Amino acid sequence: ETGVTQTPRHLVMGMTNKKSLKCEQHLGHNAMYWYKQSAKKPLELMFVYSLEERVENNSVPSRFSPECPNSSHLFLHLHTLQPEDSALYLCASSQEGGRGRGELFFGEGSRLTVL
Amino acid sequence: AQSVSQHNHHVILSEAASLELGCNYSYGGTVNLFWYVQYPGQHLQLLLKYFSGDPLVKGIKGFEAEFIKSKFSFNLRKPSVQWSDTAEYFCAVNPYNQGGKLIFGQGTELSVKP
Numbered sequence: 001e002t003g004v005t006q007t008p009r010h011l012v013m014g015m016t017n018k019k020s021l022k023c024e025q026h027l028g029h030n031a032m033y034w035y036k037q038s039a040k041k042p043l044e045l046m047f048v049y050s051l052e053e054r055v056e057n058n059s060v061p062s063r064f065s066p067e068c069p070n071s072s073h074l075f076l077h078l079h080t081l082q083p084e085d086s087a088l089y090l091c092a093s094s095q096e097g098g099r100g101r102g103e104l105f106f107g108e109g110s111r112l113t114v115l
Numbered sequence: 116a117q118s119v120s121q122h123n124h125h126v127i128l129s130e131a132a133s134l135e136l137g138c139n140y141s142y143g144g145t146v147n148l149f150w151y152v153q154y155p156g157q158h159l160q161l162l163l164k165y166f167s168g169d170p171l172v173k174g175i176k177g178f179e180a181e182f183i184k185s186k187f188s189f190n191l192r193k194p195s196v197q198w199s200d201t202a203e204y205f206c207a208v209n210p211y212n213q214g215g216k217l218i219f220g221q222g223t224e225l226s227v228k229p
Binding site: 042101106 | 119147160161166207217220
C-alpha cells in the first residue's frame with residue numbers, strides 16, 4: 001500500500017480511442033505529478049499540480065491532457081495516442097507543494113500499450 | 116540542460132559482495148538528492164535522501180550514500196548485498212527546492228545472484 005492509488009493498472013488502447021488514467025492520494029499531500037517511465041530512459045516529468053502552480057513539460061504532446069479537480073485526485077486524459085506513447089505512467093504526490101524539497105511518493109503506475 | 120548521469124546500466128553481483136552505484140549531476144546550485152528503488156513489480160520507493168548537513172546519509176535496508184559537492188556526486192553504497200536487493204535504482208536531483216520536479220537518472224538495474 002503506497003498511499004497513492006492508480007487505476008487502471010494496465011490499459012490497451014487503439015490510436016483512435018479516448019481513455020483516462022486516474023490517480024488518488026490518501027496522504028494529505030498538496031501537490032501531485034505525472035511522470036512517464038519508458039524503458040532505458042530517465043523518468044520524465046509531464047505535469048505538476050500544486051497550490052502554487054500548474055507546470056507542464058513543454059515537450060509533452062497535446063494528446064495528453066491533465067485534470068486536477070482537487071488536491072487528492074489527478075487524471076490524465078488520453079486521446080489519439082501513438083504507439084511510442086506506450087510506457088508506464090506514474091503518479092506521485094508530495095507534501096511540500098511545488099516549492100518543496102522534492103520527496104515524492106509514487107503510485108504503482110498504469111502500464112499503457114497503444115496499438 | 117540539467118541532467119543526472121548514472122554510470123552503470125546493469126550491475127551483477129553475488130550475495131555478500133559490496134555495492135557502489137555512481138550518480139553525477141550537472142547543476143551548480145543548491146540541490147536536494149535522492150535515491151529511489153523499484154523492486155520487480157513494485158512501485159518506486161524512497162531509499163534515502165540528502166537535504167543538508169552530514170554528507171553521509173543512511174537509508175533503509177543498510178544503504179548509504181555520500182554527497183561530494185566538489186564532484187557533483189551522490190554515490191550509493193551497501194557493504195554486503197542480498198538477493199532481495201535485486202531491483203532498479205534511480206538517482207534523482209531536485210535543483211533549488213523545485214518541489215517534485217525531480218531530474219532522474221536513467222536507472223541502474225542490479226541483479227544479485229544467490
